[in-house]
Amino acid sequence: METIKKRLEFIYEDQDIIDPVWTEIKKRIHEIKKKPIRQRKQKWDEKDIVLITYGDQVKEEEIPALKTFKNMYDRFLAKNFEIVHILPFYPYSSDDGFSVIDYKKVNPTIGEWKEVKDLSKSARLMFDYVCNHISSQSDWFQNYLEGNPHYKDYFIELDPSVDLSTVTRPRAYPLLTKFKLLNGEERYVWTTFSEDQIDLNFSNPQVLLEMLDVLLFYIEEGAEYIRLDAVGFIWKEIGTTCIHHEKAHELVKLFRDVVDEVANGTVVITETNVPHKDNISYFGNGHDEAHMVYQxxxxxxxxxxxxxxxxxxxxxxxxxxxxxxxDxxxxxxxxxxxxxxxxxxxxxxxxxxxxxxxxxxxxxxxxxxxxxxxxxxxxxxxxxxxxxxxxxxxxxxxxxxxxxxxxxxxxxxxxxxxxxxxxxxxxxxxxxxxxxxxxxxxxxxxxxxxxxxxxxxxxxxxxxxxxxxxxxxxxxxxxxxxxxxxxxxxAMEVMDLGEAFFAFDRFNKYGEKLTVIHNLKNEEVECSITGKFINVLTQNKIEIDDSIVIGPYQFLWLKPIN
Missing domain, CATH: 3.20.20.80 (Glycosidases)
Incomplete structure (x- = not known):
């Protein structure tokens, strides 16, 4: 728990802000730990394969879409997939779910929390935590437009004359969007992804508390994997690129600390569609940030x-x-x-x-x-x-x-x-x-x-x-x-078998090995390997004295045998 306080000290620096925020976080963690949280699988293994889907992927007349999906999943997909990532299933206004109107409701077109809970009986669930932005139609933003002082600093206002040329732009849209307040005044607000997706201002600790409340709610509702959507953009500082900021990393670490404290085994995944070097930086030291990063x-x-x-x-x-x-x-x-x-x-x-x-x-x-x-x-x-x-x-x-x-x-x-x-x-x-x-x-x-x-x-x-x-x-x-x-x-060791192939060995500390070879050409290609193997895909035994001809787009999963 003390690690969480240190994260707050790094993020906010001002002790007058940190102490009340820390007190509130401790209170919320203690409250949820009193509740019956479903036990998580501790660590992943070879059986863990994720299905990514929308909640309304399949439909029947007059039946909640999530119920229809569960029936289809049980019949056709449960044998393949241990985990189901339901893409944002909350009420939304655009971007097929990623402009969330209410983080704590299920889109009524697909069902209610009951349908989510029913699906969790068949699969472990992965939720989207859309933490960088919220819909322009959300209560939070509508309160801001109406002049409610509580929401004044939930979003980032800027004069359009401010130099934002260093900011990384993921879309070909303006970074700032003009909105008219209820009193007729105009404000320019930070919108990284679209005019309907309003960036949240995490420099306001009240926003952090609100979003931690959402995170804890998802854990309570059964999320065993949590995807941090667009999290690389979560902290803004003028004069920087506003992506991968050190305080963005610290926020991810804080989310991880909270998750580990209340439901150990919950997996935090960062979604950062960036070059590999930046992407894997979200592993932190290998134990303190994301459990997984998107490849x-x-x-x-x-x-x-x-x-x-x-x-x-x-x-x-x-x-x-x-x-x-x-880890x-x-x-x-x-x-x-x-x-x-x-x-x-x-x-x-x-x-x-x-x-x-x-x-x-x-x-x-x-x-x-x-x-x-x-x-x-x-x-x-x-x-x-x-x-x-x-x-x-x-x-x-x-x-x-x-x-x-x-x-x-x-x-x-x-x-x-x-x-x-x-x-x-x-x-x-x-x-x-x-x-x-x-x-x-x-x-x-x-x-x-x-x-x-x-x-x-x-x-x-x-x-x-x-x-x-x-x-x-x-x-x-x-x-x-x-x-x-x-x-x-x-572990993996990549092999050089020629430009036609992509091949590697997977091996453990006990000396057991499995060789995987892919022919990427639409023609037969001779591959220079030797040995006695069993092809685990077919269970056929193969003895190769010098080389083997691999067919167009054929692949082999070969385990050596004596």
């Missing part, structure tokens, strides 16, 4: 490597991944509700190659979103596309689509870390152009919602792309979950 370079690197049929960049990058502490690991993913970010591979892939890849995808299957640079120019920020379509051309047949898609997911499932699969991926979904037309948002291309009856029919029909993807990915996941050498913290 943001992975989606674009795997995509680039399969598009170019060349694993050199992926191999070189993987060699730089250091083993994490036993931390990577949160690996290929697809999510957002696009495929380009920033995390800047510095890994030359800019001209990034632009070439973006151009190729844009001409074939993808939409592109841009960010504004300090000099006023724009750069591609993310590719908007389903991962299945990103890997393939319009003219490819379904068999080829599935091969590319499944080899990509073998990489996801075998690297160190906890893997997460977006629901559009396990469902074998294609681009939703109608959704983009309906919402005007590029990201809608990868956020399609379904009628349960139609979706189930596709999943059960052996001739559909959905059926092929769902079954092949499910089979691979089931093997992965039974292999202890895929524990998230088991």
């Amino acid at each position: 943001f370079p992975l989606p674009p690197l795997v995509l680039y490597s399969i598009m170019r049929e060349n694993g050199k960049v992926l191999t070189d990058w993987a060699k730089t991944l250091h083993d994490t502490s036993q 931390t690991t990577y949160f690996n993913f290929l697809a999510s509700h957002d696009g495929i970010g380009m920033n995390p591979i800047r510095g890994i892939i030359p800019e001209e190659e990034i632009l070439s890849m973006v151009k190729d995808l844009q001409e074939e299957v993808a939409l592109v979103s841009y960010k504004r640079n300090p000099d006023g120019s724009e750069s591609p920020y993310e590719i908007n596309v389903t991962y299945l379509d990103a890997l393939n051309k319009k003219t490819d047949n379904d068999d080829l689509r599935v091969k590319r898609f499944i080899v990509a997911h073998s990489i996801l499932l075998t690297l160190p870390g906890v893997p997460a699969v977006y629901i559009q991926s396990i469902l074998g979904s294609r681009n939703d152009y109608k959704g983009v037309s309906r919402t005007g948002m590029n990201r809608s291309i990868n956020r399609q919602k379904y009628k349960l009856e139609e979706l189930e029919e596709d999943l059960l029909n052996q001739g559909t792309l959905r059926h092929k993807v769902y079954n092949q990915l499910s089979d691979m996941i089931s093997v992965r979950k039974e292999e202890k050498l895929f524990h998230p913290n088991i």
Whole structure:
């Protein structure tokens, strides 16, 4: 508990502020510790695979969407996924949930807290903690506009003449948005992501107390994984980049301390879509900050490597991944509700190659979103596309689509870390152009919602792309979950087998080893390895005297045998 006080002293410095805030935090922690909090699993293992989904992903008439989802999950997905990340399921005004109107309510279109609790009986749950910003339609901001003095410093007012050129801009929108107060006065307010997403002012300790109350409420309601959305932007200081500020890191550490105190085993995950060096800084010293960080370079690197049929960049990058502490690991993913970010591979892939890849995808299957640079120019920020379509051309047949898609997911499932699969991926979904037309948002291309009856029919029909993807990915996941050498913290040694391959060994301190080889080319390639193995995917024994020919997009999970 004393560590929390030290965090407050670093963040606020003024003792007159710190003492009452510290007293209030202690009180709230003691109150929640008296309540029956569900026991958490202590540490992760090879069985922990996350499903990322919206709460209203599947629908039936007159039935709460979360109830429909639970029924669908129990039938089709529970065997694959231990953890379900329900993307923001609170009332919202934009950005498909990430502009939260009320942190403590469930969006009535999908159900109530009862439906959330019912789902927690089938899966461990991951909640979004949208801590950087709140909806312009929230009570907090509406009170601010009405002149309620309590809310005056909940948000950041600035004169538009202030020089903000050093501030990192994740979007091509103005940083400040003009609002008119009830009395007719105009104010310019900090809005990092959009005019509807109002940044919270954590330099006001009352905001910290409000948001800690939200965090504790989520723990009480069953959140076992907590995703800190856009947390890198949480602390603003004029004259800095306003991203990864040392006080932003201190706030994450404080959140971690509170979580450990009231519900040890709850996993804190930082969502920072930034270059790898900055991303892993949220591990702190390996024991005091995030338990997991998103592995943001992975989606674009795997995509680039399969598009170019060349694993050199992926191999070189993987060699730089250091083993994490036993208290931390990577949160690996290929697809999510957002696009495929380009920033995390800047510095890994030359800019001209990034632009070439973006151009190729844009001409074939993808939409592109841009960010504004300090000099006023724009750069591609993310590719908007389903991962299945990103890997393939319009003219490819379904068999080829599935091969590319499944080899990509073998990489996801075998690297160190906890893997997460977006629901559009396990469902074998294609681009939703109608959704983009309906919402005007590029990201809608990868956020399609379904009628349960139609979706189930596709999943059960052996001739559909959905059926092929769902079954092949499910089979691979089931093997992965039974292999202890895929524990998230088991060591990895990357191998150089030629540019056609991405390969590595996973091994433990007892000398047990598993070799993973991916052919990234659409042709047979000879691979120079020797030994006697069992392919854990097929249970077939293989004896290799000199080399083995690996088929197009084939992958092997090989365990040595005597």
